[in-house]
Amino acid sequence: MEAAGAGEAGVFRALADSTRRQILEELRSGELSAGEIARKFPISGPSVSRHLGVLKTAGLIQERRAANRIYYSLAEDRLALCVSRFLSAVCPEQFVLRQRAHESSRREAEHETASAVESRRATSAGELPR
Numbered sequence: 001m002e003a004a005g006a007g008e009a010g011v012f013r014a015l016a017d018s019t020r021r022q023i024l025e026e027l028r029s030g031e032l033s034a035g036e037i038a039r040k041f042p043i044s045g046p047s048v049s050r051h052l053g054v055l056k057t058a059g060l061i062q063e064r065r066a067a068n069r070i071y072y073s074l075a076e077d078r079l080a081l082c083v084s085r086f087l088s089a090v091c092p093e094q095f096v097l098r099q100r101a102h103e104s105s106r107r108e109a110e111h112e113t114a115s116a117v118e119s120r121r122a123t124s125a126g127e128l129p130r
Helices: 002-015 018-027 034-039 045-057 076-090 092-126
Strands: 061-066 069-074
Touching (some): 002 018, 002 076, 018 034, 018 045, 018 061, 018 069, 034 045, 045 061
Antiparallel strands (some): 061 069
16 A cells, blocks of 8 residues: 555646646647647746656656657546545545445436336337237
8 A cells, every 4th residue: 555655646746736737638638749748838848848757757648659759648547546546545435425426326327227118118018010
């Protein structure tokens, strides 16, 4: 658990900077090259590169090289898992409430589906043969 906590601390340190959060938002719509990311910010290329390095080290983005370009994309599961673990540890009652709400929504959806199928069967049974 200690190793996971240390890794998660890196995630939260990376998220502490507004430029890095903005980079993550830019990557939300898909993969971008380093140059495309740099053009979106009023800071120097080396500064953008440092921010990308912090995000990569934290495991929040992935890097892919193609010819002389570097492309970045979100590592969505990493962010979701870290934030979820943190919220579960800090607000366990909220986690339980979310679980219950999710299960309730799932049961309601299953009930609605079953009702719709039953309604179609009844309608089909009531139709006259052709």
